[in-house]
Amino acid sequence: MGHVTDALVVEREEHILKLTLNRPEQLNALNRDMQYALEAELSAAGEDPDVRVIVVTGAGRGFCSGADMGGLRNSAEAPPDPKTFVVPKFTNRQCGIFKPTICAVNGVCAGAGLHFVADSDIVIASEAANFVDTHVNVGQVTALEPIGLMRRMPMSAVLRLAILGKAERLNAAQALASGMVSEVHPADQLMARAMELAQIIAAVSPAAVQKSLKAIWDSLEMPLAQAYDNGFDLLIRHRAHPDALEGPKAFAEKRAPVWTADSVS
Numbered sequence: 001m002g003h004v005t006d007a008l009v010v011e012r013e014e015h016i017l018k019l020t021l022n023r024p025e026q027l028n029a030l031n032r033d034m035q036y037a038l039e040a041e042l043s044a045a046g047e048d049p050d051v052r053v054i055v056v057t058g059a060g061r062g063f064c065s066g067a068d069m070g071g072l073r074n075s076a077e078a079p080p081d082p083k084t085f086v087v088p089k090f091t092n093r094q095c096g097i098f099k100p101t102i103c104a105v106n107g108v109c110a111g112a113g114l115h116f117v118a119d120s121d122i123v124i125a126s127e128a129a130n131f132v133d134t135h136v137n138v139g140q141v142t143a144l145e146p147i148g149l150m151r152r153m154p155m156s157a158v159l160r161l162a163i164l165g166k167a168e169r170l171n172a173a174q175a176l177a178s179g180m181v182s183e184v185h186p187a188d189q190l191m192a193r194a195m196e197l198a199q200i201i202a203a204v205s206p207a208a209v210q211k212s213l214k215a216i217w218d219s220l221e222m223p224l225a226q227a228y229d230n231g232f233d234l235l236i237r238h239r240a241h242p243d244a245l246e247g248p249k250a251f252a253e254k255r256a257p258v259w260t261a262d263s264v265s
Contacts, residue, residue, distance in 0.1 A: 017053070063108060207243050
């Protein structure tokens with residue numbers, strides 16, 4: 001089940017949605033077609049209660065080499081009006097959804113490709129993966145990706161990526177040590193592990209995991225006391241959800257729980 005375009009391969013395996021960036025000859029550079037395709041698929045997944053997990057990876061030897069340079073050149077020649085410019089939404093966080101998202105980095109991850117790393121819930125990489133931010137080398141401000149990465153890894157490492165540009169390239173082992181990724185695997189085992197993680201997540205309560213993620217991600221926007229209050233409110237409100245009863249009941253009856261299909265925004 002799924003479909004293929006010049007920008008994206010969309011596949012479904014039970015409750016798992018797999019999105020593969022599909023411009024391998026350009027190392028999956030982000031162009032408008034890919035951004036719009038990702039926004040459409042992610043927004044639809046957010047509304048589809050049957051989708052419980054999202055996996056994002058890249059086709060070929062690259063994960064995502066950043067923004068398509070042709071698009072950047074066109075934008076520089078005819079600069080957009082900051083007041084009317086519509087910011088593309090091509091990650092789970094940008095689309096405002098809390099479906100657990102796994103990013104499987106299979107090769108080079110550069111520039112705008114770092115958005116997927118910053119915004120995913122679990123990031124794993126192949127031994128062939130490497131990470132670099134080349135914005136300043138091509139005369140562009142790097143702001144959004146480093147801000148997102150600051151929540152995942154030390155500020156010193158983020159600053160080196162931002163200001164050293166192509167001279168600072170992290171290999172998979174360095175990315176693991178910095179906290180940018182949580183696992184590294186041989187290239188031929190990466191997707192099997194990504195799907196294994198997805199299957200584990202798909203077996204838990206969709207409502208509980210999405211509300212947990214919402215509490216955690218929302219906390220980054222709040223003072224600590226407010227974050228605790230917000231989390232507690234989500235926790236208490238969930239007590240009225242069918243899964244809050246089904247979990248303990250299934251445990252007592254020594255059977256697998258039957259969860260209620262749900263989407264949280």
